[in-house]
Amino acid sequence: MQASPALVSSDDLYLFNTGQLFRAYRTFGAHPFENEGQSGIRFVLWAPHAREVTVIGDFNGWNGEHRQVVMTQIGTTGIWAGFAPGLSVGIRYKYEILGADGTRQLKSDPFGFQSELRPNTASIVTSLDEYDWHDREWIEQRKQHPPYEKPMLIYEVHLASWRMDAPEHFRDYEQLAHELVDYVCSMGYTHIEVLPLTEHPLDRSWGYQATGYFAATSRYGPAKGLQILVDRCHQRGIGVLLDWVCGHFCKDDHGLRLFDGAPLYENSDYRRAEKPLWGTLAFDFGKPQVLSFLLSNALFWLDVYHIDGLRVDAVASMIDMNFDKPDSMRVVNRFGGTEDIEALHFLRKLNETVFHYYPDSLMMAEDSSSYPAVTSPTYLGGLGFNYKWNMGWMNDMLRYMETDPSQRSSHHSLITFSLHYAFSENYVLPLSHDEVVHGKRSMLNKMPGNYNEKFSNLRLFYGYWMTHPGKKLLFMGGEFGQFDEWKDYAGLDWSLLQYPLHDSMRRYVGDLNRMYLDNGALWERDHEQGGFEWIDVNNSSQCMLSFQRNGKTSENPIVTVCNFSRDTHSIYRIGVPQPGNYRQIMNSDKSDYGGSGTEMPSFVSAQEIPLHGKPFSIEVPVPALSIQLWQSEIS
Template identity: 85%
Template structure:
């Protein structure tokens, strides 16, 4: 039986099957509507190898033989469509798919807009158009104020474990719209990046193994609540980024795996499909229908939820065919290489599509590879992202900071090497959730030394991080010195704020954030060599670094001095490029932050004593394990 052509337009059929239906969610899935005077729901699904497709749900007793919805193929396109009169919002449903060999499967809707709370897995008929948005000012402003030369301080959040009163007692979206947003604003962050919110069956996958790409997870209440959360962020001046997983999907029976009885969303070659490291399946990026599905999903979150950008997960695993695969599963591309040509094409197309409709969006690659041009335009052969996570900087810095100060002099290059490539891409400096799980210890507990020294080292590290070129990202808990590593099944240890050093750490991070926001030199030149100058890069023996950050005018440079050793320097001379006075902006060793409180001048005057290739120099005290920032007031 053939479906009525009125259910799906010929243009949509053509565009979907050629990888160009960029808003496929408007056609596919379950849409409440009126057809020929009858109110009900239109169902559309892609299942080209199915012998039969039925819609079952609480409206027909979950009985595929009770055909309230007459699903039929639309021509020979592999797309099935039908209309269910009398079905309304809130109805639960699945697709009953009979494969070519007669096997029966029950599948959630790949385009379903809402899912049942796990462990239940049915899709729920939901309209996506009810919310009346109250963020017009934010949406208009972001179009005329692009992010590249603006400050960016991202607070990475796992909504379930930010605050939790008891196991599995999650804050809902609307609660978080007040508690989380108020906290983020008070700390001076500019953006929230949320770990994946697509529906997923296992809490402890953190959302990285999804089944419902178009459904905001029901763990935190109805999807309407997520819109309220995002809207409140925008009203308070906070951007929202979504951690988006387009590289792989989980194997649960109700999901995308063998969707119509055959490999559909995944590659037919198991060596290409399997992700053994994660127990998942890779999308087959060479199929145009899969491209339509994923490209539409990216735009869906921007269209329907007003998300400000996507952090694309695991890019390295997408573009390398043999990423973490055993020898028996290794393959080559049609040119004999190991790059995934289809994945590279997809990523370029993804960024071109997003920027076509949302040129102001943030598209960030979480990429640990050395693939060149990740943030270069596609017309120059790049992948077209506008930001890339600097995993090299992160790994080098954590290795250095974990080293006892007595032995850091031999590892000095770890903290300087990043400036050899800092301007080759547009970088974000990530201190993310991945660095504080699986036995890696929390940021605070990575630091060596005594209890006091751990805090001093972390304040020092954060000071260097904030003044190094690149936008910033910090995972929740890092701001107050969470001592245990992240526990995804429990809330952060907010009780630690009752202890002076932890509360002092929180205040230090807040003040560091606010200082960053208020001084253009710390972010205006993030992607240009002119924004950074070494003063003394070679003082490995004393574990000292000094450098200068410049704004566009270079009128108000900021000098950063970092002492990674346990030695105090009551008098330390540093070359500076300008005459006049220098004012102390921040000292991580202040007693108010839990430091030693070594006496520091508020201002110093530059002398005409050349040093470090500069025409002038200043003398300042430099406490052990500390960062100082000095502002030129010429």
């Protein structure tokens, strides 16, 4: 075993310890290495409080006294390095650390690229630079077309439970590269968003409590399989987003907690470190080395796996130091406020770093707070994300849709209030996994009424969601009306597709998706006030709404009519902006979708009868609990 400062450059030492080593994964961890003519593995670790660090593994029978790899601290940098000649890719290993408190513990490698399948916890030396990518065309076209003026339909997926043959019998990455990608393409989605894939010890944490930030979870096979999955997505024109958890980590002994016998990745003040709501620990964003670790991890997924962007989890819990904490744990910042100044600095630095290297990437904040300018540039004082989940819209709409139609007239503002702020940020409208677990019921089962009315309400809801300004995200199972809430330990209830209304719901969602993709008026101006105009916003007594969506030109606007009541209107007049014919491009009440099949004209002609502030108007039948879209034929 050899160790010397030459194993790590002085530049890397400096940059890591000042929070500026943005690709620290190339230096830290276990890597094949040539040293003085010998091939072996170089180990590099940050453990400033450790008294001694050795590497043990299957190469020495997990015996720290036999052929152990003793690492040496490089000066007073807190960084340990060692070179073991003769070792190669594939070995399993852990760090044995004599900590500041005098105890010895075995730790997985914080920079390890692969882990054993749980419940085993060793790291595995892995090379990730050998995969031959075939997605150059996707990467190039992504650079040419910014996302703001493009359609975005995100299918949110938990890989374990999308399809499962038996408990804990998961599809592997390569199987999913065919089955999942084919399905997503057939449904018309533009992106897949995957729940966290960082290695985690407990299946039922869904990946939100991680131990291996640089290791794609081994539940679905070797790391190369994930590269194959992403590559095939790109070859089929599908972007891939990763749910990324940088706000907290789990407390398992082999992970980051008290890594070298003292608080290291976490804050030494337990009030700052503890996340009592989740039983986890917050990262200490005040340490520059933690910044190097996290910023490198963000770039790692984009560099090594060609991920198209990150959905940053639990932003509200990061920026508020007292988020869901009891009074006994409350703290204030140096100005007397409760904002976490260090976390805010980290988020800005995160987005600046990612967009410096990948200006065409997607950085989405899952933020339930009212913190301003989340999607504004950092040079204007914003956090620098390019998208934010619109949690307010989601909560208001679900509350409204869960209300019985007979009571909706007194809650009309719930479906209209979002347009007061819809253009203050760049929004994604999420119907995510969080809304269909823990007793919240599935999307279908949230809907009031009898069996048929539940489906009518859900089709109406999805139609309004699709026509409201903002990009779209739907959790798996919602597209065919999963009746039970999501069960993370079992596969989706695909057998429901043998029943006509569930099969019709999937057909409706697929057609709705394709209609959305085909009509730029529904997405070209998502983030501009001029992309949306109310026609009639005030008809609360009949639970009716009508509005128009406008594309880049004033031609061919789309007029949308929503009926949130049980009343059918054989003739209903609404104002329209232009003369000529209007063609129906979507009707949720079609019999093909499980609706009543009320006879509807394919075209209606505008009459020069002013209404709703518009110079023309049309008359259309409006079935109960339905949405229909009409597009001007003027060209």
